Amino acid sequence: MSLKDLFFGNDTENESEETILANEEVKNEETAVNEALVTADMIVGDLIAKHPLAAQFLMECGMGCIYCPASQMESLAEACAVHGIDGEEIVDALNDYLIEHNA
Numbered sequence: 001m002s003l004k005d006l007f008f009g010n011d012t013e014n015e016s017e018e019t020i021l022a023n024e025e026v027k028n029e030e031t032a033v034n035e036a037l038v039t040a041d042m043i044v045g046d047l048i049a050k051h052p053l054a055a056q057f058l059m060e061c062g063m064g065c066i067y068c069p070a071s072q073m074e075s076l077a078e079a080c081a082v083h084g085i086d087g088e089e090i091v092d093a094l095n096d097y098l099i100e101h102n103a
Helices: 003-008 011-036 044-050 053-060 076-082 087-100
Strands: none
Touching (some): 044 053, 044 076, 076 087
């Protein structure tokens, strides 16, 4: 350890603290994104309540009756199956859409 390090601190210590803070920010962003993600087992009504932008997206995909009573008890996967739509494809596309629009 040099005198410079004693008086002014070690640059590697500062860098490691900065690295730790940067890693924490990345983890926080990943957590926020993961919380916003849609899954196939989500109830359609709950999904729309949590992500209002999903309503327009789903209607454009051919699910025009997303506000029907069944949406309060039907999962997204079940609703897609009723409409002859690939549920996993919709989930992936909807997640991309919501991330893109920061919903």
